[in-house]
Amino acid sequence: MGADMGFVKGEWMDAQGLGYSAPDTFVCDNCVSDSFLKELVRREASAHTCNYCNRHCSTNIAASSEVIMMAIYETVNTYFAEPATSGVPYDNNFMIEPIGIDDVLGELGLDGHQDFLNAVIKAEINGNSFVRASNGYWAGSHPHEVLASGWSLFCDVIKHETRFHFANKPRSGVSSPFEIDVADVLPAIAEWLRPQIQVLEVGTKVYRARVRARDALWLPSPDQMGPPPKEQASAGRMNPAGIPYLYTAFDKTTAKCEAPAKKSAEDTVYVAVFEINRPLLIMNFTTLPSVISIFDVENKRTREQALIVRDFVQAISIPTKKDGREHIDYLPSQVVCEYLAQIFAVEAGKTLDGLIYPSSTHYGGKNLVVFPEDRQTGTFSGVTFIKAEPMDS
Numbered sequence: 001m002g003a004d005m006g007f008v009k010g011e012w013m014d015a016q017g018l019g020y021s022a023p024d025t026f027v028c029d030n031c032v033s034d035s036f037l038k039e040l041v042r043r044e045a046s047a048h049t050c051n052y053c054n055r056h057c058s059t060n061i062a063a064s065s066e067v068i069m070m071a072i073y074e075t076v077n078t079y080f081a082e083p084a085t086s087g088v089p090y091d092n093n094f095m096i097e098p099i100g101i102d103d104v105l106g107e108l109g110l111d112g113h114q115d116f117l118n119a120v121i122k123a124e125i126n127g128n129s130f131v132r133a134s135n136g137y138w139a140g141s142h143p144h145e146v147l148a149s150g151w152s153l154f155c156d157v158i159k160h161e162t163r164f165h166f167a168n169k170p171r172s173g174v175s176s177p178f179e180i181d182v183a184d185v186l187p188a189i190a191e192w193l194r195p196q197i198q199v200l201e202v203g204t205k206v207y208r209a210r211v212r213a214r215d216a217l218w219l220p221s222p223d224q225m226g227p228p229p230k231e232q233a234s235a236g237r238m239n240p241a242g243i244p245y246l247y248t249a250f251d252k253t254t255a256k257c258e259a260p261a262k263k264s265a266e267d268t269v270y271v272a273v274f275e276i277n278r279p280l281l282i283m284n285f286t287t288l289p290s291v292i293s294i295f296d297v298e299n300k301r302t303r304e305q306a307l308i309v310r311d312f313v314q315a316i317s318i319p320t321k322k323d324g325r326e327h328i329d330y331l332p333s334q335v336v337c338e339y340l341a342q343i344f345a346v347e348a349g350k351t352l353d354g355l356i357y358p359s360s361t362h363y364g365g366k367n368l369v370v371f372p373e374d375r376q377t378g379t380f381s382g383v384t385f386i387k388a389e390p391m392d393s
Contacts, residue, residue, distance in 0.1 A: 019077060020123040022069040025051040026062035031113035036293030040071055052116045065116075069123055072110065075295045079142075080104050081133035088131055088138045096138060098129040108294055141179075144307035147189060150180040151315060155332045157182050163331065186336065190344045192308045193283060197346060200280040200353075206248035206368050206383070207271050209259035209391065214266035220388035225272035230378050237316075237330050238337045238355065238369045245337075245354075246370040246380045248274060254365030256391055272388035280353040280382050281346050285313045286366045317358050341371040353382055 028050035029041040044063035049056045051065075082098075089095040101124040110117065134140030141149065180188060210225055218224050226246065227233065233244035249255035252271050262269065289306040292299055316333040340352050352371065359365030373381045 019126045020073045021125050022066035022123050025065045027052055027065050027116050028055050028062040031116045033111040034293050034295055036296045052113045071295050074297050078297050080130040081136050083131045086133045086136055086138040096131045098131055100128045104130050143304045146180055147308050148311055150185040154182050154185040158331045159328055186339045192305055196283045198284050200276055200282050202276055204276040206274050207252050207255040208248045209255040209271045211260055211262055212268045214264055220270040222385035225388045240334045244378055248368045250366045254359050254362045257362035269391045270388050271391045273386040274383045275386050277384045278382050282354045282356055285357040
């Protein structure tokens with residue numbers, strides 16, 4: 001009897017440590033909606049019958065509920081914690097109002113058969129009191145949250161405090177892993193973006209459109225269809241004023257949409273064809289990583305990277321109104337591009353040649369911006385002008 005009691009007590013202590021006590025049941029993949037949990041059920045299936053939807057098969061279709069709940073509660077403990085153990089200040093009440101396990105599971109997006117969800121909720125045994133947390137700390141943030149906050153601060157500093165010396169701005173004394181100094185935002189984001197680097201192959205064709213007014217006399221030559229000279233280069237989404245970048249698109253329709261609109265029916269839209277003449281190292285912001293399941297805790301870093309890349313691309317791709325403030329709104333993306341073009345090292349002695357980014361004027365369109373190879377002369381040796389011709393309306 002004593003040995004049996006000791007075994008039961010050991011099981012109870014293990015459950016306390018995990019935060020749940022799973023029922024002795026089996027669940028099939030039809031009873032969970034998350035793709036990772038579905039695959040986990042299929043991989044760990046060891047029973048012919050599901051205890052929740054009563055589905056039965058001659059082969060194993062249901063996994064032990066304990067296996068699935070282990071993954072669920074591991075996720076709970078990754079993103080939430082008990083207020084008392086996570087350091088939430090207390091003065092008669094916790095400063096942060098705790099929530100129950102049912103709300104926690106809702107925030108994590110857990111869905112499935114209601115009976116199984118009820119079983120997951122009932123399995124919680126540590127007090128049913130949670131606050132959002134990272135690494136068990138209530139005031140902590142996950143990497144994508146840290147960088148989102150850092151990016152917001154960076155944009156505010158660039159726009160409204162200091163434009164040219166932000167990297168030399170007195171440091172804020174950040175010592176927490178849940179915060180980032182404004183001077184460290186660009187290097188940190190760039191490292192998370194590194195997997196987006198790819199090679200644009202020789203022979204790739206890109207297009208650039210320009211509208212010729214009916215009374216203009218210029219011809220669609222390489223000089224006219226390429227970027228403007230630096231003395232005439234106005235600020236764009238990616239380039240600062242006075243530093244011309246070569247803006248192109250991967251199809252003619254997108255190129256036309258990116259060009260200023262025709263003011264008259266007699267205006268002519270010319271589209272130039274350029275060809276990549278050497279391999280270009282570019283960062284591709286159009287082929288984005290998939291965001292894996294939040295329940296795949298083992299690959300949390302992969303999920304964080306996908307969230308960071310997607311948040312950043314969305315931030316620099318937001319359409320900007322031409323209301324006179326666009327030169328302010330473009331500043332963060334301009335500073336990012338200058339950093340990627342001149343400071344960020346792809347490998348020893350090599351920097352990026354350009355970026356691929358989604359068009360904000362043509363849904364599904366992709367643009368290529370090429371950085372100048374020689375800023376003194378404004379030359380772009382990685383692309384060759386092929387021809388230009390009028391584009392039908």
